[in-house]
Amino acid sequence: MKRLYHSIIKETKVIIRDKEALLLLFAMPTAFVLIMSLAMKDAFGDKGNAAFSVVIIDNDRSVVGETVTEVFSFIPAFKVEMALPGGITDPVKIQDDVNAGRHKFAVIIPEGATKGAVRRIRQQLAFTKKGPAKEVSIRLFADPALRPDQNHLAASTLNRALQGIENRLLWEQFGEVSGVTPQGSLKETAEVLRANKPFAEVYPESPASNVQGAHKRPPMPTAVQQSVPAWSLFAMFMLIIPLSVTFIKERQQGALLRLRSMPAPAWVIICGKAAPFCVINQLQFVSMLLVGIYVVPLLGGDALTIEGGSYAGIAIVSMSASLAAVGYGVMASVFCKTAEQATTFGGTSVIIFGALGGIMVPKFLMPPVMQKITVISPMGWGLDAFLDIFVRGGGVRDILTASGALLIFAIACAITAGARFKYLSR
Amino acid sequence: MAHDCIIEAQGLVKTYPGADRPAVAGIDLRIKKGAFYGVLGPNGAGKTTTLSICSGLMRPDSGLLDIAGLDIRKDLTEIKGIIGLVPQETAVYPTLTARENLLYFGAMQGLSGDRLKTRVDYCLDVARLTPLADKRVETFSGGLKRRLSLVAGLIHEPKILFLDEPTVGIDPQSRLFIYESLKKMNSSGMTIVYTSHYMEEVETLCAEISIIDRGVIIAEGRVDDMVIRHSGSVIEVRLNAPPPEALRQKVSALPHVSGALFDAKTFTVKSAKPQQTIGDIMRLMEESNLNILSLCHGGLSLEKLFISLTGAKLRE
Numbered sequence: 001m002k003r004l005y006h007s008i009i010k011e012t013k014v015i016i017r018d019k020e021a022l023l024l025l026f027a028m029p030t031a032f033v034l035i036m037s038l039a040m041k042d043a044f045g046d047k048g049n050a051a052f053s054v055v056i057i058d059n060d061r062s063v064v065g066e067t068v069t070e071v072f073s074f075i076p077a078f079k080v081e082m083a084l085p086g087g088i089t090d091p092v093k094i095q096d097d098v099n100a101g102r103h104k105f106a107v108i109i110p111e112g113a114t115k116g117a118v119r120r121i122r123q124q125l126a127f128t129k130k131g132p133a134k135e136v137s138i139r140l141f142a143d144p145a146l147r148p149d150q151n152h153l154a155a156s157t158l159n160r161a162l163q164g165i166e167n168r169l170l171w172e173q174f175g176e177v178s179g180v181t182p183q184g185s186l187k188e189t190a191e192v193l194r195a196n197k198p199f200a201e202v203y204p205e206s207p208a209s210n211v212q213g214a215h216k217r218p219p220m221p222t223a224v225q226q227s228v229p230a231w232s233l234f235a236m237f238m239l240i241i242p243l244s245v246t247f248i249k250e251r252q253q254g255a256l257l258r259l260r261s262m263p264a265p266a267w268v269i270i271c272g273k274a275a276p277f278c279v280i281n282q283l284q285f286v287s288m289l290l291v292g293i294y295v296v297p298l299l300g301g302d303a304l305t306i307e308g309g310s311y312a313g314i315a316i317v318s319m320s321a322s323l324a325a326v327g328y329g330v331m332a333s334v335f336c337k338t339a340e341q342a343t344t345f346g347g348t349s350v351i352i353f354g355a356l357g358g359i360m361v362p363k364f365l366m367p368p369v370m371q372k373i374t375v376i377s378p379m380g381w382g383l384d385a386f387l388d389i390f391v392r393g394g395g396v397r398d399i400l401t402a403s404g405a406l407l408i409f410a411i412a413c414a415i416t417a418g419a420r421f422k423y424l425s426r
Numbered sequence: 427m428a429h430d431c432i433i434e435a436q437g438l439v440k441t442y443p444g445a446d447r448p449a450v451a452g453i454d455l456r457i458k459k460g461a462f463y464g465v466l467g468p469n470g471a472g473k474t475t476t477l478s479i480c481s482g483l484m485r486p487d488s489g490l491l492d493i494a495g496l497d498i499r500k501d502l503t504e505i506k507g508i509i510g511l512v513p514q515e516t517a518v519y520p521t522l523t524a525r526e527n528l529l530y531f532g533a534m535q536g537l538s539g540d541r542l543k544t545r546v547d548y549c550l551d552v553a554r555l556t557p558l559a560d561k562r563v564e565t566f567s568g569g570l571k572r573r574l575s576l577v578a579g580l581i582h583e584p585k586i587l588f589l590d591e592p593t594v595g596i597d598p599q600s601r602l603f604i605y606e607s608l609k610k611m612n613s614s615g616m617t618i619v620y621t622s623h624y625m626e627e628v629e630t631l632c633a634e635i636s637i638i639d640r641g642v643i644i645a646e647g648r649v650d651d652m653v654i655r656h657s658g659s660v661i662e663v664r665l666n667a668p669p670p671e672a673l674r675q676k677v678s679a680l681p682h683v684s685g686a687l688f689d690a691k692t693f694t695v696k697s698a699k700p701q702q703t704i705g706d707i708m709r710l711m712e713e714s715n716l717n718i719l720s721l722c723h724g725g726l727s728l729e730k731l732f733i734s735l736t737g738a739k740l741r742e
């Protein structure tokens with residue numbers, strides 16, 4: 001035990017004194033988490049619970065204005081902000097705001113819109129002989145950065161509201177003619193419109209979980225939910241560079257030879273080496289979590305939330321991912337002859353594993369074939385497990401398969417490394 | 427097994443995976459307790475491999491090895507406890523301080539507590555590194571690193587110390603310092619096995635040596651005996667100008683000459699009848715209008731012994 005303790009102390013000192021390695025292990029993932037969480041924020045914005053902000057300028061303050069406001073508030077995809085009378089109602093200013101993306105949509109309802117609508121209906125029903133009534137002009141501005149389907153959603157919501165209003169007004173005018181007038185004033189009509197539900201109303205739902213294939217699609221994380229686990233895993237595996245470089249240097253400089261001439265068991269030497277790296281891995285992960293929770297929101301991104309997810313699950317995944325990374329590093333150390341080889345091979349293989357594992361491009365954005373390919377990357381297993389916890393609120397049971405796979409990978413690496421080492425030192 | 431032998435090896439053979447010839451091809455060693463034993467050989471001769479086998483780092487493909495009465499195949503851990511190895515490379519951690527290096531290696535040898543501290547201080551003192559104990563090794567000169575590497579092999583007071591070319595690349599002062607320290611340790615009872623390709627250091631340090639080349643021992647025994655046995659056959663000649671190729675060939679073709687080595691204005695030949703060969707050489711030089719500046723026969727240099735044993739091919 002004394003030997004193990006001294007091994008750990010020594011390895012820790014060696015690592016801490018290697019400033020470049022620390023930079024690689026901590027500064028790099030922090031930068032990635034920050035950049036990706038902020039840069040990808042909008043790309044992920046329609047996912048999760050982020051809603052489009054819609055500013056409604058209601059100059060009408062009657063049935064039309066109130067109903068439109070009501071309908072937009074009712075749909076979760078929109079977050080209604082009212083431009084209060086006396087606030088910014090200047091259409092040019094509003095358009096500027098929308099163009100700059102401060103609001104995703106703006107709806108401008110002109111003064112007297114309700115009166116105009118009633119006039120037009122009465123004229124269509126030929127209750128009045130006055131000349132053709134002007135069409136009411138309601139305007140919808142959309143952020144030019146939005147996708148056509150997103151624009152379409154806002155337009156059809158608005159049109160649906162207008163159609164409802166028209167039907168209601170029509171019915172009311174008929175009532176007047178036929179003598180059945182349940183409601184007197186327009187104000188009361190608005191109340192009725194609000195209370196009355198259409199004959200059918202459809203909401204999107206997820207297929208029941210027992211329907212085949214329901215759970216197979218990858219979860220859709222927010223930018224920060226993706227970046228934190230992804231780049232933590234990436235950095236954890238990047239550890240193979242300092243790990244194998246120190247190991248190879250130890251070999252080349254003869255220190256390993258000296259150690260092997262000593263009566264210290266091999267496991268002490270290996271564990272003494274691996275343990276500090278596992279601790280570094282955990283520190284990396286925790287610091288990335290903290291960056292996600294506290295730093296990203298400071299810079300205007302969404303904060304990382306873990307509510308519902310299992311902390312034990314997170315710990316298990318991060319431990320097993322760390323063992324996989326260390327195992328992989330030990331294997332690379334044994335197979336690479338020089339530190340340069342280890343750096344090149346280690347760095348490249350981690351980047352490829354990362355790309356295949358959905359680190360750089362989130363899995364849910366990949367076409368199905370590529371999604372299938374992600375199974376070959378241990379980083380992909382770790383990422384899937386983390387997303388299960390962060391996005392779906394998964395627990396320990398949900399991540400056992402992935403953790404098990406990571407542990408098996410770690411063991412396989414260790415065995416391969418051991419066999420190769422035996423072969424080389426025959 | 428003889429009772430006074432602490433290392434006894436028989437027929438050690440070792441071929442590295444993928445190599446086309448064995449690095450060690452049947453080596454026998456008998457090293458007495460308390461000896462200062464030299465293993466001499468050119469680059470690639472198999473010195474390191476032999477040492478690795480004797481210090482338990484590597485298993486021979488075949489052969490028997492007995493160290494202090496223990497069988498290397500069965501009592502490896504015990505053997506490791508009584509041997510110290512100073513590898514060919516410096517074998518210390520550059521980013522650790524001298525003291526941290528010694529503490530670590532001491533701990534890995536199984537020392538702890540006060541004994542570890544005492545030994546570390548003692549070793550620092552032996553290497554005259556006490557004032558630099560808390561400086562990182564990467565700031566040390568080559569000689570300082572070597573001295574640290576040497577004492578790192580002594581930390582656990584081994585009975586046998588294996589040294590693999592411990593003086594490569596250091597200045598004469600540090601080299602002399604290491605010689606003196608080793609002599610002291612040897613006279614206090616430690617068995618030392620020392621490899622080198624420097625003739626003169628083996629000559630001053632070791633009473634007994636083996637000379638190996640291409641994985642086999644080509645000569646062994648007391649240095650003095652060996653010199654007497656072989657040096658008489660070697661002639662060293664210094665000229666005023668480098669001999670032309672044709673002359674070199676004539677020298678090599680002289681009767682009784684079995685090897686000749688040319689190096690700029692000097693050359694060395696081995697002859698079964700040196701007196702006759704000296705006459706032949708003088709005649710040849712006169713014919714070629716070259717002046718002999720010096721001619722030496724029967725000197726004690728191991729350098730010449732080495733050439734006489736391994737021939738000119740050696741320096742290829």
Ligand SMILES: Nc1ncnc2c1ncn2[C@@H]1O[C@H](COP(=O)(O)OP(=O)(O)OP(=O)(O)O)[C@@H](O)[C@H]1O
Nearest residue numbers: 442443445449467468469470471472473474475476
């Ligand atoms: N790990 C290895 N794998 C394959 N061949 C090796 C290995 N180590 C040494 N050899 C070869 O075995 C032979 C003996 O090498 P060894 O290192 O024992 O020589 P040496 O006498 O110590 O030489 P030097 O003076 O250069 O240290 C050489 O031909 C060398 O190329």
Ligand SMILES: [Mg+2]
Nearest residue numbers: 473474475514
């Ligand atoms: Mg060697």
